[in-house]
Amino acid sequence: MNAKKGIIYANFVKPETLGSLATTTIAYAILQGITLDEIAQSIDISELDYANQDARLPDPVIGELMNVLVDKLPDRAISMEIAHCAPFSMLGGLVQGAMFATDFESALTWFVENSSIIADQSVVHLEKTDSEVALVVAHPSESLDQGHTLEATAGLIWRLLNTITVPGAPLQKVEFANPKAVPLQPYEEFFQAPVWFHTGRNALVFSIDILRLPIHSANAQMFDFIKQHFANLRQKLNEDRYPAALIPLRRSIMDNAAHGKYEVAAAAAAANLSLRTAQRLAKQHGTSLQKLIDEIRLINAKKFLSNPEINIATVAQLLGYADVRAFRKAFKRWTALTPNEYRKERLKE
Known part of the structure; x- marks a missing residue:
């Protein structure tokens, strides 16, 4: 890997x-x-x-x-x-x-x-x-x-x-x-x-x-x-990583993820924003609402895949995917590895 x-x-x-x-x-x-x-x-x-x-x-x-x-x-x-x-x-x-x-x-x-x-x-x-x-x-x-x-x-x-x-x-x-x-x-x-x-x-x-x-x-x-x-210092670190305007939105995405929610509409609602406003805010700062969500999905996906007791279908469900094939496709796009390939590499380390 x-x-x-x-x-x-x-x-x-x-x-x-x-x-x-x-x-x-x-x-x-x-x-x-x-x-x-x-x-x-x-x-x-x-x-x-x-x-x-x-x-x-x-x-x-x-x-x-x-x-x-x-x-x-x-x-x-x-x-x-x-x-x-x-x-x-x-x-x-x-x-x-x-x-x-x-x-x-x-x-x-x-x-x-x-x-x-x-x-x-x-x-x-x-x-x-x-x-x-x-x-x-x-x-x-x-x-x-x-x-x-x-x-x-x-x-x-x-x-x-x-x-x-x-x-x-x-x-x-x-x-x-x-x-x-x-x-x-x-x-x-x-x-x-x-x-x-x-x-x-x-x-x-x-x-x-x-x-x-x-x-x-x-x-x-x-x-x-x-x-x-x-x-x-905390504010500066956040500003270096994320524009200040995106921090509440990203925090809402993380909070939702803890409950298995990864929908764009739910992310906007949790931040007290309309979906259109949240999407426009992300676009103004060079990203998208979906990319912000996928960032958290990737972090959590790697964590779940590192546990061999959790099968791939369950990982997909935990990440809000109804179809395991959609999860495999997304993970391959993010990492150039399939979930199984990533898990095998991790277990070798």
């Missing part, structure tokens, strides 16, 4: 991730005796910018890099080792905001609001019950490396929260969506809590009582200043 990899996103905006995730992971790889030549055989390291930790990289680079590590060190909990030793700067500027947050809840909310700084396709939210609060994290590309990058990032976030909170942030449990491929013990030793795999979600679960715990270096004035700075 490498020869055709560039075709996959040819008609779409490319999802990006914070470069510090890659540079930190490469530093770890070198410490494990893996050479840059070995890494360069699998990924294009020319795109990495060690002088700019806030540089943005295409999403696949991070997952492919993690796969190099997993292949070289198959019996080790790589994600937990990285979470244990990586500098907090791997999370970019989000560290400063968390450190100045007024309490634990505001620190959690900080990560929810700014998750796109780490990876612009990430989906992070809080789920609360009467007794628990969970920081739930997902990313469309997590299946590319069986969730290892997401595990490492979640582990580093918890390590930071545990460091800055008075008297610490003990976990109730940890859940990961992907199956466990290595011994469980390193995970439970790192998180100091029960860890469950194949649960359908990635979540750091805390007692609800922890929300009001103070932060060591809380500073409301600095926190407000940093929040404004990051609001501006």
